[in-house]
Amino acid sequence: MTSNSTPTGNTHGSGLNAVVKATGGIPLNGRVPVQGSKNIALHLYAAALLADAPVVLAGAPDILDTDVCARILTATGTPARFWGGRLSITPATALTPVIDPLLGGRVRTTAVLAAAVLARAGQVTFPAPGGDAFCQRRIDRHLAAMRAAGAEVTGDGHLIRAVCARGGVRPFHVDVATPYGPSLGATVTAMLLAARANGTSLITNPSIEPEVTETARFLAQLGITVAFDGTGLYVAGSDRTGGGTFAVAADRIEAATLIMAAAATGGRVQLDGVTTSALPEGLLQTLGAAGVHLADEPSGLVASVPGDLQAVRVATGPHPGLPTDTAPQLAALLTQARGGSAVDERVYPRRDTHAAGLRRFGADVHATGTTVHVRGPASLRAAHVEGGDIRAVTALLIAALAAHGTSTIAGMYHLRRGYGSLPAKLAALGADITIHDVEAA
Secondary structure, eight states: OEEEEOOTTOOOOSOTTOEEEEEOOOOOEEEEEOOBOHHHHHHHHHHGGGOSSOEEEETOOOSHHHHHHHHHHHHTTOOEEEETTEEEEOOOSSOOOBOOHHHHTTSTTHHHHHHHHHHHHSEEEEEOOOSOOSSOOOOHHHHHHHHHTTEEEEEOSSEEEEEETTSSOOOOEEEOEETTEEOHHHHHHHHHHHHTSSSEEEEESOOOSHHHHHHHHHHHHHTOEEEEOSSOEEEEOOSOOOOEEEEOOBOHHHHHHHHHHHHHTTOEEEEETOOGGGSOHHHHHHHHHHTOEEEEETTEEEEEOOSOOBOOEEEBOSTTSBOGGGHHHHHHHHTTSBEEEEEEOOSSSOOOTTHHHHHHTTOEEEEETTEEEEEEOOOOBOOEEEOSSHHHHHHHHHHHHHSBSEEEEEOHHHHHHHOSSHHHHHHHTTOEEEEEEEEOO
């Protein structure tokens, strides 16, 4: 292979096979904004398919998954255009009830997108979800919601087809609980199906993650009544909806990533566009126990480390617990903490694709069952590593920023799926970081 280096300080690069080079040992200091939430936006893109009037999602993140979803929507006959941080969506005049197999296989919300199409057209054909591959993504609760709404669901091992016999979805009752807690994605799938059913549907054991509550707020703007109580989540459907402009909430995972990167390097950062109220209690408690101080100031959230980082023993969980999407970055941070830490995964069957990469830096990290164990503080040294999913790549990048020497991290494609400009933001905070385009020899 040959490597064509972009100019010093460049943090963009032109290719998705690019690698990140980072020289560690520099405390991150400064002020940067936080992007719109990737995970919330992906569910709003699906919900926008239900609108009968144009929709604009302001603050949509400039990431690869936004481009993929815009292309999926456009292929259904629902034109979607991203420009200047806004995704503009025009209702279809004739909806094509297919989620493009190639595009649908690249994002995790394929079944949610399919549910919206099914709700509008009474039928849909779609592939299994794509996205990160740190574990198998089950969609049985999504399919259960489709069946409850009156669809016959079949599959040939490659594509799934759902068809409502009478041409449209009906009110239903579905339970979205899984052995790992409420299914976030299936809760949204059920909400979108119910939004077009003629009557009131009940979703029991629903997720209350921000992705769900923000989708509920968006549906309410479209004219759909959504209510939570002790029984579950009630959705009163309608055959006619509105549109309008809706702001995508700040990305709590990017905020956590920037906080952990600063803490791992002994720095201090201010994050614009987010406050501690936007971060789940489980994350706030974990960061506090590890020795990271967070404070809301008029100009933004400020994160610093007034003393030594401390080991923690924590578990991921549904909102308001510690988000699973912060667990790999947390493991990287804990390589710099005193003592033995443990991060137990309780949302997915396991999540440890970052562990081997962290060991390449000299970290004392190993996985046992669902738990990642970390002992520190470790004197990390530069390494050449590659991550196979969004958060694993991010964890390796944090380790590189804390390590001695210049490291190379491959996996720019995965990074760009979740973060619009993370290397540029890190550079703005003082990191010595560049992106180098890599071409086959």
